[in-house]
Amino acid sequence: ETGVTQTPRHLVMGMTNKKSLKCEQHLGHNAMYWYKQSAKKPLELMFVYNFKEQTENNSVPSRFSPECPNSSHLFLHLHTLQPEDSALYLCASSSKPGGGTEAFFGQGTRLTVV
């Protein structure tokens, strides 16, 4: 399998639930990213990891907790979310962070918070 794979593709969760989004890349990239895409809004960068180290956190609320155990896997742990957190969450990877190379995206997880 190649590319960037995200699971699950769809998730419905209550505000008191705890869930995790998973991302796996088979491209040998060093950097991985979480983006959020809300309806009618641009892509918002949430977190960046380079060689498993978090290098950017764009003022994301603590109810979103990323984890990067290795360069191929990235998780986003969710707890006590709000309805306004409903969005498409996209994982991406690139060969080196911001190094003039493009990002490849996973298929996304469509999250609905009820």
Place this chain on the structure above:
Amino acid sequence: QKEVEQNSGPLSVPEGAIASLNCTYSDRGSQSFFWYRQYSGKSPELIMFIYSNGDKEDGRFTAQLNKASQYVSLLIRDSQPSDSATYLCAVNPYSGAGSYQLTFGKGTKLSVIP
């Protein structure tokens, strides 16, 4: 605040015509520029990237970059209905100082009319 501006559209063109998509950016130090295509409910897919001033052609697509004017565009020749999608402009201000953020515009929705 680094910004990337795009006309949200919708931009409607007849089949076979040239579609012209425009993007301006605020960070004069930006180094790399990308065009992504996003079909409804899908993740963004890279279609073009450009680093140097001038034109870059790939099949029916031509990217144009003018760093002095902080302007990048995408031309789609012989537009097809399958080109109907939202086109996202992305700018990478990487300067070697550890800036990893890929900033996206809101996207322009293109509709190719048969």
